Amino acid sequence: MGLRGWVTLLGLLGATASVSAQTEELPPGLQTEGLDPELSNAPPPRAPAEPLRIVAGLGGGFSIRLVRNLEFQQERFAPSFLEVFGGVVLPGRGRFRHQTSLHIAGNLSGDGNFSFGLDPLEQWTIMPAYTLRIALQDTPVPDYLLYGRIGVPLTVSPDFVWGIQADVGFTYMLLAGFGVYVELGYSMFFGGEDRGGDTSIHPLLSGELGVVFDIEVL
DSSP: OOHHHHHHHHHHHHHHHHHHHHHHHSOHHHHSSSSOHHHHTSOOOOOOOBOOEEEEEEEEEEEEESSOOGGGTOOSEEEEEEEEEEEEEOOBOSSEEEEEEEEEEEESSOEEOSSSEEOTTOOEEEEEEEEEEEESSSSSSOSEEEEEEEEOOEEEESSOEEEEEEEEEEEEEEETTEEEEEEEEEEEEEEEEOTTSOEEEEEEEEEEEEEEEEEEOO
């Protein structure tokens, strides 16, 4: 080996010894190879938020009057109804999602008599509502959904009447973006004055079946 070779070898040995000495001077936690143990225990990154969804539906149902007002010639069963609705599901993570919607319902059958009565499709109600959706599966597109909804129904025809309403329901998605739902609701309407001049109160228990379209906005 020539003089140049010996010089190169001695330089490599000196550099190795210097690096080894510097490593021994480091704290024990930094002498190990690989990642810092504290970094390895860091929580995994959060999953991306699920995007906005558009929902629309069509359903029909019936209502039972929990209290009959005989001054208005009311029967036990209120008129059957048809309902359409549309809304948006806000972006979010996890099994809980928030939804806002607008519902429009009309009566399919008549009610009362000639003096205090309604013809079919004469009474129309508009209801803005908030819904909490709960996915029963931990997947981006669950097949089974539970939901609870609260709204303010406003009857605009033939007379203005307002109320409050709470519903619970279950949805089963038959296909991607298409499903069926069943719903049970309680509502209380504050109607016209009775003979004593007091505002009449009309509590109702309702059941509804329908179809729903649920489309993701990419």
